[in-house]
Amino acid sequence: MSILVIGSIGFDDIKTPFGKVKNVLGGSATYFAISASFFTDVNLVSVVGNDFNKKHFDIFKKFKINLDGLKQEKLKKTFHWSGEYTHNLNQANTIQTRLNVLEGFKPVIPHTYKNIKCIFLANIDPELQYEVILQIKSPKIIAIDTMNYWIERKRKQLLKVFKKSNIILINETEAKQLSKEINLVKAAKKIMSFGPKIVVIKRGEYGVIAFNNNEIFTAPAYPLKNVFDPTGAGDSFAGGFMGYLTKCNILNNANLRKAIIFGNVMGSFCVENFSLDRFKNLSWKDIVNRFIEFKKLTHFENIND
């Protein structure tokens, strides 16, 4: 089994209380793809500009990511985001977004991708997400991420995508905004009524709460002493989560729970360094060890033990 991801590739300027970097590789599809590549084969659909060079392609190659669906526009520049985190590391303040190549982008799914069963629609214009769904023959799992920008501006188009999706990954504030409910249990029920029966709500440093019909699962975030750069944490979570589900190939409750833990594992590694740097020397053993740490972190005995 392999997974297809559509999302952005970009260059980021990031400032956190611990330092700043300029023009580092980022974007939702990038973080997702690299994180998921530790679990499964990843096929990418995105677009870059004329400033995307061998050095950048080599990063994707290092993680064996299939770039058949990556378009390079020779006349435009790559998507660019600059943002800042103050002491509240849960909340990025966007300083500037330059869409560049993303403006007018029409995703075309290469022939080699059409039979892929697992799809992750990273945070991008819902109209593009929908076009991808239409081009896949018989998808088995469709998961979607989104953000306040699309909830506010393209709600109708977003709801069309939801109707076709099994899983939604969304942060807490956006789940409330989308559902118009303050209580998360009610918010999740409402979102299920839009289509996806699995609602995974990301709560930053407070972890994840996930709803699968009437089953609820909660998982903490990994308590880190130092969070250097939260950029990409959500997409790295999604990569670990969907990567593991794709590897399992069976969407049941037990796998879903482990997938969330693998998501948290990958998200926790992501924030330990700027950009994708932590993934560059990450081993499977590191991932296994942190999974085991999550077990220790949450374990308690049964009532009569």
Place this chain on the structure above:
Amino acid sequence: MSILVIGSIGFDDIKTPFGKVKNVLGGSATYFAISASFFTDVNLVSVVGNDFNKKHFDIFKKFKINLDGLKQEKLKKTFHWSGEYTHNLNQANTIQTRLNVLEGFKPVIPHTYKNIKCIFLANIDPELQYEVILQIKSPKIIAIDTMNYWIERKRKQLLKVFKKSNIILINETEAKQLSKEINLVKAAKKIMSFGPKIVVIKRGEYGVIAFNNNEIFTAPAYPLKNVFDPTGAGDSFAGGFMGYLTKCNILNNANLRKAIIFGNVMGSFCVENFSLDRFKNLSWKDIVNRFIEFKKLTHFENIND
């Protein structure tokens, strides 16, 4: 084994988005004592005024709480708090606090309490907390709760109490304020350096993160569809937590983790109705069932299962 609690008994006026009540029984010692009484014998030290009548005494009697240490002042009124919760149910806005009998209160520990080994110093003036410690012969577990008011105004006296304590229960904002650290892992380490080696940080609807030297444990809050009244949730948590530890009589890591879950169980029941109403018809079976639900909520399989 039995436990001693010192804290406030009061009457509350409470307004939440779901209704309002006036002059209902409240106070930190009240919530703690009633919650802990489901686990162990509870001995109370507090003070009430001339407006405290048979109806109120009967509530404590119903839960078999020892009132040898309860003083009634015939010339003053009982402590009174009025507060309001808006949609952010994590944050109470105090409208008025009338100390009444609490002003000038000097706790005297009755002879029958002096050999008690487990003590909970509920949120009250740290000078009173300290006076209680001095009157107990050879305490085994001393746990303390506090709040921003004392951290700001009586830091020095508070640190004297910390030095004598094994366990601190504190909410997240106050933990950061007390330690002057933004990162919780660092905050906990700093607080340990003040005395208590077990730091239990309450995060409202996000649950609890607890530090026991180098061990970390996280537990979610119970995902409720309706939170009617958060008043007393923290003290009910403390009651379940300390009540279970007292019952066990061994302070090890496994018991500590289960105690936190029992704390969350009791906190979750508390908020399901106004004041202490939910406890009035709560059974041990309800507690056991919710404990089991916490197990389901957090369980995931091992990496190779």
